[in-house]
Amino acid sequence: MSKFDHERVVIHTGPRSGLPVIVAIHSTVLGQAVGGCRVWHYGDWHEALTDALRVSAGMTAKCAVAGLANGGGKTVVALPNGMRLDAAQRRNLLHDVADVIESLDGAYATGPDVGTTPVDMAVIGDRTRHVFCRPQEQGGSGDSSPHTAAGTLAALRATRRHLHGASKLQGCRLAVVGLGGVGEKLARMLAAEGAQLQVSDIDQAKRVLADQLGAAWIDPDEALTQDVDILVPAALGGILTQQIIPRLRCAAITGPANNQLATPEVAELLHQRGILWVPDYVAGAGGVIHALTVELHGGTRDEAAARILQIENTVHTLLATAASAGITPAQAALESVQHRIKT
Ligand code: PHE
Structure with missing residues (x-):
């Protein structure tokens, strides 16, 4: 049996969207866990959980090698195969995501990932400040x-x-x-x-x-x-x-x-x-070096650009x-x- 080495994993059914919202915090040893919000199609939520566990551990490694004082985490929302979200559903989902992140009291902050954009980060930002890469006009560091x-x-x-x-x-x-x-x-x-x-x-x-x-x-x-x-x-x-x-x-x-x-x-x-x-x-x-250095x-x-060239x-x-x-x-x-x- 493989060892469970995450600090915390939460799975909520979003009350507005009805979709499973998974936040995996792998490590906060070096600082706040960071990692993007992935909204993607999966066969079922178990697959999404497996993905969340893997990519959140990857973020711990990413931050550590980049010399950032941060740990790794990730948010994954499992969309059923073939499901398309209209604008209202998307907004509801992002607010569900935001509430889960806010409930973690700053242990984790999110950003864009596969299936999300800076505009989505601004919507998450309606309900929590633990979010990177909102559009620049809205005070974030923009597209990573x-x-x-x-x-x-x-x-x-x-x-x-x-x-x-x-x-x-x-x-x-x-x-x-x-x-x-x-x-x-x-x-x-x-x-x-x-x-x-x-x-x-x-x-x-x-x-x-x-x-x-x-x-x-x-x-x-x-x-x-x-x-x-x-x-x-x-x-x-x-x-x-x-x-x-x-x-x-x-x-x-x-x-x-x-x-x-x-x-x-x-x-x-x-x-x-x-x-x-x-x-x-x-x-x-x-991307993560830029967002975290600036925000x-x-x-x-x-300075962020110079660190990236490193x-x-x-x-x-x-x-x-x-x-x-x-x-x-x-x-x-x-x-x-x-x-x-x-x-
Ligand atoms: N998708 C980015 C990555 O995998 C996540 C991210 C970008 C998180 C910017 C925070 C800020 O590295």
């Missing part, structure tokens, strides 16, 4: 996705340097899998750097973006197994499974999607295949440490998390 993309770009430079000796991404063969808020911005940045880009999304309408960027479009089914230098997972988690490992044709994997490994053992399998995996929580920390720790936007150094050090110790980058990152949290 450009900052997550900037941080991933920094991580990609370090990966490129580790593979080929220089960090320039021009000519680097990359496949960006997922063109949502972060993926699209990252693809734009990479195209501007002159990378040789392939892109993919489950939404065929995103093909227009591929054409705009001069990127090759790949079918989602084949996106992970392209012959590229670096694979960039930028959609939902769990995509790196034991089954897919033998079919991968990339030299490295560095992307912002949270919880990319289907199971922790996959890190070792990737290592055995000689594929470098940069932990998602290191590459994807830009919680009193820093300026320039991700290049963090990844460089991580890869060098892992290589010299003969361990996986995942193991090296975990050791640095444990060192900070001292568990």
